[in-house]
Amino acid sequence: MEWLSIENVVAVGTSVLGILASLGMLLYDRRVPRRKLIGYRVQMDSLIGDGASSDPNPRLGEFDVPNMADASLVLLRIENDGSQSIAGGDYTSSEVHGLTAEFTGRTVQAVSVTQPSGIEHLNSHFTDVNGFEYDRNKVYIPRVPLNPGHHFKLLVLLSGGEVDSEVKLIGGLRDGRVHRNSAPQPDEKLRTFSLPARLVSGALTLAVLGLAGIILLRDGNPIECEQGELTVIGSTAFEPVVETLAEQYESKCAGADISVETRGSEDGVAELADLAGQSKNSARSVIAFSDGPMGERWNLEGRKVALSVFTLVVHQDVELGSHGLSLREVRDIYAGKYRRWGEIVPGVKEIADLPVVLVSRGDESGTRQIFQERVLKGWERAPSTSLDCTPPEPAGDTVTRCELASTKAVLAKVAEQPGAIGYSELTTAEERGDDVRRVPLDGNQPDDQQIELGVTHYPYKDIEYAYTHGTPRPGSLAASFLAYLGESSSQDVIRDKGHLPCLRDPELCE
Known part of the structure; x- marks a missing residue:
């Protein structure tokens, strides 16, 4: 009988063990709810x-x-x-x-x-x-x-x-309770696992061994691989995540070619919309990532991927303390009301005459648009006055402001230019180390762990979306790559890069 192969026997046996283990866990959980x-x-x-x-x-x-x-x-x-x-x-x-x-x-x-x-x-x-x-x-x-x-x-x-x-x-x-745990005395031997726990653990171990056997014996890859070409565009803040996942997918799936070309959220979404108007077939092989919702006006289909946290950054010479800046101070800074840091932080001789230099992103940047929506509650009203972010000598009465094309360029310029202030995705800023200082807002630290726990009112954050032209066709590389974003290993990459995965905790992204 052809179906009586080693692979099928292992698969059937694993299924049976999985069902039994699941029933055991259900019975056990009825007595000890996971609250x-x-x-x-x-x-x-x-x-x-x-x-x-x-x-x-x-x-x-x-x-x-x-x-x-x-x-x-x-x-x-x-x-x-x-x-x-x-x-x-x-x-x-x-x-x-x-x-x-x-x-x-x-x-x-x-x-x-x-x-x-x-x-x-x-x-x-x-x-x-x-x-x-x-x-x-x-x-x-x-x-x-x-x-x-x-x-x-x-x-x-x-x-x-x-x-x-x-x-x-x-x-x-x-939805929970407070209970007393046993505390072993100094001469008392710690209790071993209970019999139900040992039985369930043993069954699950056998199931895992069976699955490992299937993976080792079968042909192909552990994910649903597709071949072809895919272009990923949009957010530079989400670029480290996309580059890592694209490389991992290509290493697991022969014949898949994924190009990452990020130039900003709005540029990416607009490019996908223009492509859809010219050639629907070409548009189906493009995914645009966006900091915040941008695709609805072009009737693009969006999926929530992660909650991204951003931060203001200043040059290392600008010491603002644990409270950082108030939202009112930030709004006044980007309205051009302050010329020197001594007007914002009085009494600090070292920065009293240091010119304020605004290092911004262009209009196409989702990081900037979230900053304007969540923090400024309006536009950056100070006009752009410089191409290289260098204040005039001597500094005059006009605030120096420049616009750069990427998050990495903003961080490099803030680290280089005394008195500079800019904004960035949180993890990318953390990777700069002591080159720049991250700025609390009204005393709330830019901290993804505190945001996940719901113990902070930090405002500079928003949802990362993946936009496509319609629903990707089953069997396409675009559909496969989007499904790959939901894999456990991919969710770990998203978290390691400083974002909070929506698929793992949907309530975060409501």
């Missing part, structure tokens, strides 16, 4: 005061707190052990704070907060304004945003009561 979860555990509860001599496990050395009988230290770990991120708005408390830690029978004397390296921003939430305080036997904890796996710890000094008396974390989450 938003905050877990807490007591990692230490020890006597340290005058009453420490009554501890059944006596210490070596001296660590007594004078004049405080029955003093004790509790180390309480609070963590996101669910599968979803938790934002400040997810806490259901009607008070300013989000959670309450209660120490039964004891009185709180002092609290210290620690956090793991890499997520230093958590400490900024522990302020009086956010409800962080303690009273009697309770510590009130602010609405701290937590990514999956992130945690912080409270080191609490207590008096009175008994060691190992009850410690509770009180509070609620929208």
